[in-house]
Amino acid sequence: MNTGKLPNELMNKLLAKIHSNDPRVILGPSLGEDAAIIAMENRNLVVSSDPITFTSTDIGWYSVHINANDIATRGAKPLWFLATILAPPDTNESTIENVLSQIKETCNSLEIELVGGHTEVTESVTNLIVSGTMLGETINESILRTSNIKSGDSILLTKYIGIEGTGVLAHEFENILLKSGIDKSLINEAQNFIFEPGLSIINEALFSMDNFQIKCMHDPTEGGISTALIEVSESINKKFIIEEKNIPISSITKEICKILHIDPLGILSSGCLLIFCETSSAKALQQSLETNNIQTSIIGKVVEGNGVHLLENEIEKPMPEFDRDEIARYISETSKDI
CATH class of the missing domain: 3.30.1330.10 (PurM-like, N-terminal domain)
Structure with a gap:
C-alpha cells in the first residue's frame, strides 16, 4: 500500500x-x-x-x-x-x-x-x-458535524493552502531547492511558515463558533485542500463548487511546488481552516475574521449533486484527487531515484 x-x-x-x-x-x-x-x-x-x-x-x-x-x-x-x-x-x-x-x-x-x-x-x-x-x-449546545451542511451553504477558507507542506518541503529538501536557484532568504521564510502564519487555527475556529452560526469546520491536513473537501463532500453526498481563482496560495508555495513538480492542492495544509456556514452570513464572517487579522476567502458553495468541482471561467472540472499526500509521493519517488 x-x-x-x-x-x-x-x-x-x-x-x-x-x-x-x-x-x-x-x-x-x-x-x-x-x-x-x-x-x-x-x-x-x-x-x-x-x-x-x-x-x-x-x-x-x-x-x-x-x-x-x-x-x-x-x-x-x-x-x-x-x-x-x-x-x-x-x-x-x-x-x-x-x-x-x-x-x-x-x-x-x-x-x-x-x-x-x-x-x-x-x-x-x-x-x-x-x-x-x-x-x-x-458547553455550547451546537454540535458541529458534517451532516449540518446543506445545499446553498458557503465554503470559506482562512489564511492559505499548503502552509504546513511548504514548511516541510523547505526543511526536508532545502539543498534541492537551493540547487534549483531559489534564494536562501525565501527558503528561510518558507521554513518559518509553521510559525508565521503558523499552523494553529484555534483563534479563528473559536471566534467563528462564538460569534456566528457555523455549520461545520474542517482542518485540511494530509492530502491538502483537495482531500479535505472530497472527504466532506463524500460524507454528506453533496456537490461542492470551488472557485479556483479564490483558493488562496502564497507565491512561495507556488514556486516550491513548481520546482519539485508537486500539486499544491494535494500537500499538507494544516494552518488553514475550512468553514461552512449559511450564505447570508458568509460575508460578515469573512469581514469579522479579517478585522481580527485572519485572511479569509469565500472559495465556493454547496449544491445538490456529488463530487468537488473547480470552476474556472464558467467551466467546471473535477477537483484533482490524490491517493496520498503529494509530499509522500515525492519522497517515495525521490528515494527510488536515489
Missing part, C-alpha cells in the same frame, strides 16, 4: 464495521470528521488523535498543534494532551529531551495541560514518531 492516509473507499468500508453501544457517544469515527464528541453531565468531551510522520523537525511542536486544531474544529477549547513517543535505537537522550521540551513549551503557550503518554525505544520504527491524543470540552 502507498504511504499516507488510507483511501476513502477503504476507510468507509472499515468505519462501517464500527458501531457504538454507548448513547453518550454523540459523534464517533466517520469520514470527514476531525474529532469524536462524547456527552458528559453538563458539557461535551471532544477527543482526537494524530501522529506526526512526515518530518522530525520540531516534531513535538507539530504534534501539539495538529491535535489541538482537530479539537478546535468542533468549537471546543483544547485542554489536555497525551503524547506517545516512539524512537529508534540510535536515538540519543538529548533528542528525546528536546522533543519533550517542545511538547511542554507548546502546551504551555496554548494553555494545555500535558497529562500523560508513553515513551519507548523500539526497532519497529526507523524514524522518531510522536503520536498525540488531545482532549477538550465545550
Whole structure:
C-alpha cells in the first residue's frame, strides 16, 4: 500500500464495521470528521488523535498543534494532551529531551495541560514518531458535524493552502531547492511558515463558533485542500463548487511546488481552516475574521449533486484527487531515484 492516509473507499468500508453501544457517544469515527464528541453531565468531551510522520523537525511542536486544531474544529477549547513517543535505537537522550521540551513549551503557550503518554525505544520504527491524543470540552449546545451542511451553504477558507507542506518541503529538501536557484532568504521564510502564519487555527475556529452560526469546520491536513473537501463532500453526498481563482496560495508555495513538480492542492495544509456556514452570513464572517487579522476567502458553495468541482471561467472540472499526500509521493519517488 502507498504511504499516507488510507483511501476513502477503504476507510468507509472499515468505519462501517464500527458501531457504538454507548448513547453518550454523540459523534464517533466517520469520514470527514476531525474529532469524536462524547456527552458528559453538563458539557461535551471532544477527543482526537494524530501522529506526526512526515518530518522530525520540531516534531513535538507539530504534534501539539495538529491535535489541538482537530479539537478546535468542533468549537471546543483544547485542554489536555497525551503524547506517545516512539524512537529508534540510535536515538540519543538529548533528542528525546528536546522533543519533550517542545511538547511542554507548546502546551504551555496554548494553555494545555500535558497529562500523560508513553515513551519507548523500539526497532519497529526507523524514524522518531510522536503520536498525540488531545482532549477538550465545550458547553455550547451546537454540535458541529458534517451532516449540518446543506445545499446553498458557503465554503470559506482562512489564511492559505499548503502552509504546513511548504514548511516541510523547505526543511526536508532545502539543498534541492537551493540547487534549483531559489534564494536562501525565501527558503528561510518558507521554513518559518509553521510559525508565521503558523499552523494553529484555534483563534479563528473559536471566534467563528462564538460569534456566528457555523455549520461545520474542517482542518485540511494530509492530502491538502483537495482531500479535505472530497472527504466532506463524500460524507454528506453533496456537490461542492470551488472557485479556483479564490483558493488562496502564497507565491512561495507556488514556486516550491513548481520546482519539485508537486500539486499544491494535494500537500499538507494544516494552518488553514475550512468553514461552512449559511450564505447570508458568509460575508460578515469573512469581514469579522479579517478585522481580527485572519485572511479569509469565500472559495465556493454547496449544491445538490456529488463530487468537488473547480470552476474556472464558467467551466467546471473535477477537483484533482490524490491517493496520498503529494509530499509522500515525492519522497517515495525521490528515494527510488536515489
